[in-house]
Amino acid sequence: MTRGGSGTVRVMRLATFNILHGRSAEDEQVDEQRFADAVAALDADVLGLQEVDRNQPRSRHADLTAIAADAMGAGEHRFVAALSGTPGATWTAATGDAQPDAAAYGIALLSRHPVVSWSVIRLPHLKSPVPMRFSGQWRPELVRDEPRVAVVAELDSPHGRIHVTTTHLSFLPWWNQHQLRVLVRSLEAVPEPIVLLGDLNMGAARAQAVARMRPLATGRTFPVRRPTEQLDHILVRGDLRAAGGGPVCLPLSDHCALVADVG
Numbered sequence: 001m002t003r004g005g006s007g008t009v010r011v012m013r014l015a016t017f018n019i020l021h022g023r024s025a026e027d028e029q030v031d032e033q034r035f036a037d038a039v040a041a042l043d044a045d046v047l048g049l050q051e052v053d054r055n056q057p058r059s060r061h062a063d064l065t066a067i068a069a070d071a072m073g074a075g076e077h078r079f080v081a082a083l084s085g086t087p088g089a090t091w092t093a094a095t096g097d098a099q100p101d102a103a104a105y106g107i108a109l110l111s112r113h114p115v116v117s118w119s120v121i122r123l124p125h126l127k128s129p130v131p132m133r134f135s136g137q138w139r140p141e142l143v144r145d146e147p148r149v150a151v152v153a154e155l156d157s158p159h160g161r162i163h164v165t166t167t168h169l170s171f172l173p174w175w176n177q178h179q180l181r182v183l184v185r186s187l188e189a190v191p192e193p194i195v196l197l198g199d200l201n202m203g204a205a206r207a208q209a210v211a212r213m214r215p216l217a218t219g220r221t222f223p224v225r226r227p228t229e230q231l232d233h234i235l236v237r238g239d240l241r242a243a244g245g246g247p248v249c250l251p252l253s254d255h256c257a258l259v260a261d262v263g
Contacts, residue, residue, distance in 0.1 A: 010158040015044035016197040016232050017257035021053040022064050025254050030059045036071040038250040048166025048197045049108040065108040074110035080120050080151045082106040093147040109151050109166045116154040121186050123148040123179045145170050163190045167198040176201045180210045193238025204230050213237045216260035217245035224254050234260045
């Protein structure tokens with residue numbers, strides 16, 4: 001990939017990756033070096049991560065955001081907890097007041113470019129279990145969704161000031177659309193260009209229609225072994241154009257990453 005030269009605008013790689021807390025679908029284990037190698041292989045300038053652990057037993061109490069920052073050479077990074085405690089066990093919705101080393105789970109945004117400002121948007125979440133019918137089941141079952149959050153960075157990039165946000169929306173089809181609308185409304189006053197990247201848990205046509213944004217990259221990202229659908233997206237509003245990109249499947253997670261090279 002051309003990284004720029006005299007008189008040219010440098011290509012900037014954007015990427016999003018649901019990392020399944022660093023676990024591999026091959027052996028169900030979390031290996032810090034394998035995780036670092038996967039992040040390095042993406043060679044992203046700006047990277048959004050979802051399903052990120054901090055100080056969790058299942059990921060060996062690692063700070064996955066810090067590992068990813070070191071692997072990609074990101075001088076700027078921010079982990080934002082969606083929940084405090086342990087997923088699948090005891091947890092509460094995060095408020096942003098937890099200690100830096102407390103067990104948490106959420107999202108992260110990392111950048112090789114300087115960040116001018118950060119902001120956090122806490123999205124509406126369902127506080128009670130709701131019925132959902134899964135494929136192959138006759139009867140719905142009650143499921144409990146997790147809190148959801150977005151983080152926004154204003155970057156000083158080779159393409160000027162841009163705003164990048166990453167999020168991980170609900171798996172409930174009707175609720176994730178509501179969350180996306182809330183997020184987009186929260187960004188209305190933000191100057192363009194605005195990039196939204198993350199696991200939106202919906203297909204390409206729906207994501208673009210609800211967000212009223214256009215894609216910088218497309219392709220099937222889930223499940224990782226034989227992808228059949230696109231759940232992960234890089235969308236933009238404003239004057240940024242992609243020079244290439246698509247899914248990148250790595251020996252990690254149940255999702256493929258998605259990258260877009262902005263030229």
